[in-house]
Amino acid sequence: MDLRFTPEEIAFRDEVRxxxxxxxxxxxxxxxxxxxxxxxxxxxxxQRILNKRGWATPNWSPEWGGTGWSPVQxxxxxxxxxxxxxxxxxxxxxxxxxxxxxxxxxxxxxxxFLPRIANLDDWWCQGFSEPGAGSDLASLRTSAKxxxxxxxxxxxxxxxxxxxxxxxxxxxxxxxxxxxxxxxISFLLIDMKSKGVTVRPIITIxxxxxxxxxxxxxxxxxxxxxxxxxxxxxxxxKFLLGNERVGIARVGVTKERIRxxxxxxxxxxxxxxxxxxxxxxxxxxxSVEIELKALEMTQLRVVASEKNRKDKKPDPASSILxxxxxxxxxxxxxxxxxxxxxxxxPAPDELDEGSNEPPIGPDWAETVAPxxxxxxxxxxxxxxxxxxxNIIAKAILGL
Amino acid sequence: MDFDLSEEQQLLKDSVGRLLADxxxxxxxxxxxxxxxxxxxxxxxxxxxxxxxxxxxxxKHGGLSAGPVETMVVMEALxxxxxxxxxxxxxxxxxxxxxxxxxxxxxxxxxxxxADGSLTLALAxxxxxxxxxxxDVATTAKKDGDVWVIDxxxxxxxxxxxxxxxxxxARISGSRRDRDGIGLFLVDANASGIVRRxxxxxxxxxxxxxxxxxxRVKADAALGTPGKAFAAIERVVDEAIAALAAxxxxxxxxxxxxxxxxxxxxxxxxxxxxxxxxLQHRSVDMLIALEQARSMAYYATMMAAEPDAxxxxxxxxxxxxxxxxxxxxxxxxxxxxHGGIGMTDEYKVGHYFKRMTMIDTLxxxxxxxLRALAATEGLVEA
Ligand SMILES: Cc1cc2nc3c(=O)[nH]c(=O)nc-3n(C[C@H](O)[C@H](O)[C@H](O)COP(=O)(O)OP(=O)(O)OC[C@H]3O[C@@H](n4cnc5c(N)ncnc54)[C@H](O)[C@@H]3O)c2cc1C
Numbered sequence: 001m002d003l004r005f006t007p008e009e010i011a012f013r014d015e016v017r018x019x020x021x022x023x024x025x026x027x028x029x030x031x032x033x034x035x036x037x038x039x040x041x042x043x044x045x046x047q048r049i050l051n052k053r054g055w056a057t058p059n060w061s062p063e064w065g066g067t068g069w070s071p072v073q074x075x076x077x078x079x080x081x082x083x084x085x086x087x088x089x090x091x092x093x094x095x096x097x098x099x100x101x102x103x104x105x106x107x108x109x110x111x112x113f114l115p116r117i118a119n120l121d122d123w124w125c126q127g128f129s130e131p132g133a134g135s136d137l138a139s140l141r142t143s144a145k146x147x148x149x150x151x152x153x154x155x156x157x158x159x160x161x162x163x164x165x166x167x168x169x170x171x172x173x174x175x176x177x178x179x180x181x182x183x184x185i186s187f188l189l190i191d192m193k194s195k196g197v198t199v200r201p202i203i204t205i206x207x208x209x210x211x212x213x214x215x216x217x218x219x220x221x222x223x224x225x226x227x228x229x230x231x232x233x234x235x236x237x238k239f240l241l242g243n244e245r246v247g248i249a250r251v252g253v254t255k256e257r258i259r260x261x262x263x264x265x266x267x268x269x270x271x272x273x274x275x276x277x278x279x280x281x282x283x284x285x286x287s288v289e290i291e292l293k294a295l296e297m298t299q300l301r302v303v304a305s306e307k308n309r310k311d312k313k314p315d316p317a318s319s320i321l322x323x324x325x326x327x328x329x330x331x332x333x334x335x336x337x338x339x340x341x342x343x344x345x346p347a348p349d350e351l352d353e354g355s356n357e358p359p360i361g362p363d364w365a366e367t368v369a370p371x372x373x374x375x376x377x378x379x380x381x382x383x384x385x386x387x388x389x390n391i392i393a394k395a396i397l398g399l
Numbered sequence: 400m401d402f403d404l405s406e407e408q409q410l411l412k413d414s415v416g417r418l419l420a421d422x423x424x425x426x427x428x429x430x431x432x433x434x435x436x437x438x439x440x441x442x443x444x445x446x447x448x449x450x451x452x453x454x455x456x457x458x459k460h461g462g463l464s465a466g467p468v469e470t471m472v473v474m475e476a477l478x479x480x481x482x483x484x485x486x487x488x489x490x491x492x493x494x495x496x497x498x499x500x501x502x503x504x505x506x507x508x509x510x511x512x513x514a515d516g517s518l519t520l521a522l523a524x525x526x527x528x529x530x531x532x533x534x535d536v537a538t539t540a541k542k543d544g545d546v547w548v549i550d551x552x553x554x555x556x557x558x559x560x561x562x563x564x565x566x567x568x569a570r571i572s573g574s575r576r577d578r579d580g581i582g583l584f585l586v587d588a589n590a591s592g593i594v595r596r597x598x599x600x601x602x603x604x605x606x607x608x609x610x611x612x613x614x615r616v617k618a619d620a621a622l623g624t625p626g627k628a629f630a631a632i633e634r635v636v637d638e639a640i641a642a643l644a645a646x647x648x649x650x651x652x653x654x655x656x657x658x659x660x661x662x663x664x665x666x667x668x669x670x671x672x673x674x675x676x677x678l679q680h681r682s683v684d685m686l687i688a689l690e691q692a693r694s695m696a697y698y699a700t701m702m703a704a705e706p707d708a709x710x711x712x713x714x715x716x717x718x719x720x721x722x723x724x725x726x727x728x729x730x731x732x733x734x735x736x737h738g739g740i741g742m743t744d745e746y747k748v749g750h751y752f753k754r755m756t757m758i759d760t761l762x763x764x765x766x767x768x769l770r771a772l773a774a775t776e777g778l779v780e781a
Contacts, residue, residue, distance in 0.1 A: 001408060001468045002401045003701035009400065072400055258779045282773035289778040290695075290717045290769075297694030304402045320687050392686065393679035397659050 005072070013076040020084035023049050032085040033260060035367030037208055040123070040165045047089050047120040056089045056118045057098060064102050064114050071306035075299070082252025092161070093117035093124040096240050097170050100187070104228035104236050109189075127157040127171035127190070127214060128237065135387050137172070138181045138234060142216060144173035144188055146223070151175075151188060153196075153219040159381070163199050163212040166192050176231050187233035189225040190216075204377075206370035207347070241383065249325030251296045257332040258289060264364055265339055275339055284338070288331050295324050319388045319395075326378040326385060333372040340368040402697065404472070411451075412472045418445055419480035425747045428603075431483055436561040437605040438483035444516050452490055453514025456498060461511035467638070467703040471645040471696065478649020481747075481754055483604055485519050485558035491642045492557070493520030493566045495635035500583060500623030509585075521562035521588075523553040523609050524632065531763035533633055534578045538611060540569035540625065547584060547621065549592075549614040557761075559607030560597025562588050567611065571626045581632070582625035584616050602754040633708060636762055640715040641703040643758050644696035647722040650758070651689045654733035654751045658682060661737055678736060685729045692725035713775055716768040723765030726755040 005013070028042045050056040058077055060066035069077065081088060088094075098117050101110055116122045133140035142155025153173055163169065169190050176184030190197070196219040202211045228236055262285070265276035275281055299321055337344055343361030347369070359366060379385045393399040404412060422442055423431070431439040446452050451473050456462025463469075470491065477486055490513065497509055512518035529535030538551025549569050559565065565588050573580030588595065592614035597607040623631060659682055662673030672678055695718040702714035730752035734741035741748050759765060772778070 001404050003697060005400050255779050258777075259781060262777070262779075262781065279773065282777075283769055286769055286773040286777055287720070290720050290772070291691065293698060293717055293778050294691040294694040294721050297698050298690055300400055301402050301694065301697075304400050308403070320690055324687060324691065386680070389680045389683040390676070392683045393676075396686065397679070397682055399659070399662060399673040399679050399682065 009072050009076070012073050013080065016077050016080045019053065019055075020080055020086055023053070024084050024086040025049075028086065029084065032087065033256075034364060035371045037210070038087060043087060043090055043165075044120045046087060050089055051119045056120075057094050057114075059095065060098055060114075061102055064098075064110060065118055071303045075303045079252040082250060083256045085253070085256045089118075090120055090123065092126050092170075093120070093122065095243065096126060097124050099243050100170075100227060100236050100240050103239060104187075104232075108224070109227065113189075122167045123162070123165045125160050125163045125166035125169045125192075125214075127160055127169040129159045130156060131158050135384060137237070138185065140172055140174060140185065142171065142173050143177065144175050144186060144221070146175075147220075149223050150220045151223060151226070153188070153190065153216040153221055155216050157214040157216075158211075159202070160199075160212045160214045161210055163192070163214050164201065164209065166199075168192060169197075169214065170227075172233050172237055175233075179231065182234040184231055185233040185237070186230050187227040187236045188221055189227065190219065190221050191225075194219045194221065196220075204374065206374040208370065208374060210374075249295055249299050249321035250329055251292060251299055251325065254288075254292055254325075254328050254332055257329070257336075258285065258292070261285065261332065261335055261339060264336075264362075268339060268341075268362065281335070281338065284335060288328060288335065291324065291331075292328055295321070295328060298324070319392045322382070323379075323385050323388050329378050330375055333368075333375045336368045337372050340365050344369045344372075404468075408468060408472055411469060412476065414449055415451060415473055415476040416479070418449055419476055419482065423480040423482060425481070425750075428481055428483060432599075432603050437599060438485065438558075438561070442482075443484050443519075446484065446486070447514065447516030450514075451486075452516055453510065455490065456494065456506070456510045456514065460503075460506040461514050467641060467700045470638075470642055470703075471700045474642045474645035475649040475696075478646035478754075479653055481603070481650065481653075481750060485521070485561065485605075487639060487642060487646075488522065488558035488562065489513060489518075489520045491639050492522040492635060493562075493564075495638050496522065496566050496583060496622055496631055499634055500628060500631040505585070505622065518564065519558070519562050520564050520566060521556050521559040521607075522635075523556045523559060523565045523567040525554055525556070526552065527554045528575075531767050532576060533636060534581070534629060535576045536568050536570045536581050537575050538567065538569045540571050540582050540584060542571075543615070545618050546615045547582075547618065547625070549584060549586070549611045549616065551611050553609045553611070555600075556607045556609050558605055559588075559609050560595055560605055564588055565593075565609070566622065567609075568628060568632060569611075578629040580626050581628045583622040583628040583631070584620045584625075585622060586614060586616050586620060590614055590616070600757060602757040603750060604754075604757075630708065633712070637711050637715045638703050640719050640762055641696070641699035643761060644692070644699045644718045644722045647726050647755060647758055648689070648693050648696050650751050650755050651692060651726055651729045654729050654748055654755070655682070655685050655689050657748050658685065658733045658736050661740075665738075672736075681732055681736060685732050688725035688728045692722045692729075695721040709775070713772060713778060716772040717778060719763065719768040720765045720772065723759040723768070726759060727765075730755045 025045060028046050031038055047056055057065050058067040058069050058074055062068040098114060101113055128137055130140050130142060144151040144153045169192055171188050171190055172185050173188050174184050175186040196217040198215040200213045201209045202213060203209055266274050268275045343365040346360040348360060348366060450463055453462040454465045454469055458464045494513055497506060526537055540547045540549045549567060565586050567584050567586055569582055571580050571582045592612045594610045595607045597605060600606050662678055662682060663671055665672050699715060699718035702711050705711040733748050734752055737748055740746050
């Protein structure tokens with residue numbers, strides 16, 4: 001047992017840290033720091049910088065453009081990126097679809113789509129959830145019926161993140177309505193420009209437009225866009241959902257938020273005293289920092305155990321990471337609410353960049369409440385925390 | 400970064416685990432409490448045979464030159480067994496002071512006796528008014544020719560009743576809470592002028608209130624330079640916190656395992672109670688609390704040998720908060736999920752809960768350490 005990093009690992013961390021310091025476009029860094037939504041171009045320009053450096057798809061197998069990094073290196077890469085702060089490469093392509101294609105796609109799909117995912121030439125979105133199929137995803141009803149060399153797709157997806165930017169959507173569709181619910185599902189790639197695809201925005205409680213409804217009305221999809229085998233889509237979906245272990249806790253994000261909070265708390269005053277000197281605030285902050293340090297260690301335990309994992313099943317501890325990680329990210333948004341005080345209240349119309357109006361209250365105040373509200377999502381999506389607990393109870397505790 | 404135990408560490412873990420499984424089952428432990436000293440000399444001799452009493456001392460003095468990871472392995476096993484023996488008092492606390500402050504001559508005479516089990520020790524440091532402030536020492540040591548004369552009262556001295564020798568802290572100069580001016584002295588526990596009032600603690604271990612009245616010790620009884628002992632005390636308390644964090648993991652693991660086992664066997668409403676989702680989620684929450692605490696025990700272990708005292712203190716404060724909070728949650732829920740059985744003195748879970756509760760108060764509970772950490776720049780550096 002040696003709880004220190006090797007000099008090579010430290011050198012690697014310093015290398016990626018230096019890269020993020022110099023390569024993240026200033027506008028992206030600033031929006032991230034200040035809690036603004038990123039524009040499509042922000043994602044694209046940043047991911048192309050990463051791709052040029054060969055770092056857009058570190059998690060992929062080297063044959064398809066992965067870096068072949070050790071789990072510790074992967075961890076450092078994500079952690080440093082989160083702390084920079086910089087957005088991760090678009091997850092729908094890089095973390096979700098890419099690994100599925102590499103594992104289950106055919107050569108043609110891999111050759112065509114993977115490089116385009118890496119360079120963000122295609123913007124992918126995830127069409128899993130439906131109005132009637134949330135946690136119980138396998139009850140999904142969007143149907144795909146074979147008609148010659150096409151599938152004809154009908155139904156509705158919802159909560160589709162950033163579908164408004166998307167060129168493509170990967171969908172779970174029901175291809176065998178007679179089979180048991182997990183067994184009649186297929187994994188289909190659909191061009192968003194296809195006739196019969198309609199995207200409608202959903203505005204969330206923070207006022208933002210991040211998620212959408214996507215409707216399919218007799219959409220014709222070439223059969224060559226089926227991934228793997230028909231009716232095996234559930235297996236691929238499970239693979240996809242269990243894939244992300246490293247970085248799922250987003251410890252680096254919370255670290256960066258804490259640093260920002262401390263910085264702001266030095267400037268914000270309560271009477272004559274900066275808020276950073278408020279004993280209660282400091283203790284609540286320290287509480288979060290302690291849990292975060294513990295989570296960081298838990299994450300490193302998972303990272304270090306990757307090398308011992310013989311079967312390819314995801315480490316059950318990743319569920320712990322998700323639960324604790326989401327709680328801590330949310331806790332930090334609550335501390336920010338406490339810090340901003342009454343200036344949590346103004347809700348100016350212009351939340352986006354480019355407004356010339358002077359700020360109301362502190363110049364960092366306007367995004368605090370929206371981020372607090374928006375980040376409630378973290379314990380809901382990707383398998384809600386309740387679902388994570390069901391999984392742990394079953395898989396780890398055997399209940 | 401590697402959390403696997405080395406072959407030797409694994410061997411240590413296996414052999415300590417086996418020893419305790421064979422000789423310190425819960426029933427045997429309860430029987431051992433009734434021995435004259437409140438713990439088992441026979442078991443102590445077996446610890447010596449296994450080598451764990453000399454573990455962290457240097458080889459040249461008769462130890463095994465092992466580090467914090469080995470101490471963690473042993474403490475976790477002792478926690479699982481809810482061990483009664485004065486390992487913390489003798490090896491970690493008093494032994495730690497000998498390691499950090501003792502002279503070569505002192506180490507050469509004391510370490511072999513600690514290692515072979517013939518010498519037990521206790522650290523007489525805490526005083527009633529000090530609560531958890533380590534520098535608060537009212538007990539005095541005054542020079543009289545070439546002897547020191549010690550006067551004062553020490554409270555809740557862990558295993559102070561059965562110890563053969565005591566290491567007592569006393570003020571040589573300065574005012575009551577000064578860091579400077581504290582000395583450490585090794586005294587025979589039966590020396591004239593010492594009155595010990597031993598008692599059981601709620602976790603089934605032992606402690607003592609000890610009064611020192613005109614206790615005379617020779618100059619060579621001082622550990623380190625008299626007046627300059629504070630750094631060593633602080634360091635040893637930090638090592639003890641790391642050790643307690645590891646012990647907590649053993650204690651919490653047993654409570655959690657017992658609870659999950661109970662959920663699988665106890666039936667109500669025609670089904671095992673583990674079928675109830677609220678109890679499933681509660682036991683997952685216990686697991687998360689336990690794993691977070693385990694992570695902090697590793698962190699504390701990693702930081703136990705950190706020479707920068709401020710960094711080390713922060714780490715230990717954080718670890719103490721985490722194990723205190725996790726331990727309280729896991730313990731309370733272990734009792735809750737067992738229902739009435741959890742309340743009985745006969746069943747083991749309550750005893751683990753009591754030990755866990757006492758571990759929280761030792762060297763300051765979670766709230767105390769949260770305040771201490773909050774007074775610093777915190778763990779996330781600017
Ligand atoms: C901002 C945001 C972005 C999203 N982005 C996408 C996306 O891009 N693509 C996509 O496909 N989906 C996306 N989702 C959907 C997300 O995955 C679902 O919201 C999630 O799976 C929960 O489903 P639901 O909303 O239908 O809630 P429900 O499943 O109806 O759950 C309601 C409540 O019941 C609880 N619950 C449900 N079942 C159980 C159970 N068995 N035991 C205990 N408690 C239970 C849940 O935890 C929750 O608290 C997004 C969601 C949000 C909020």
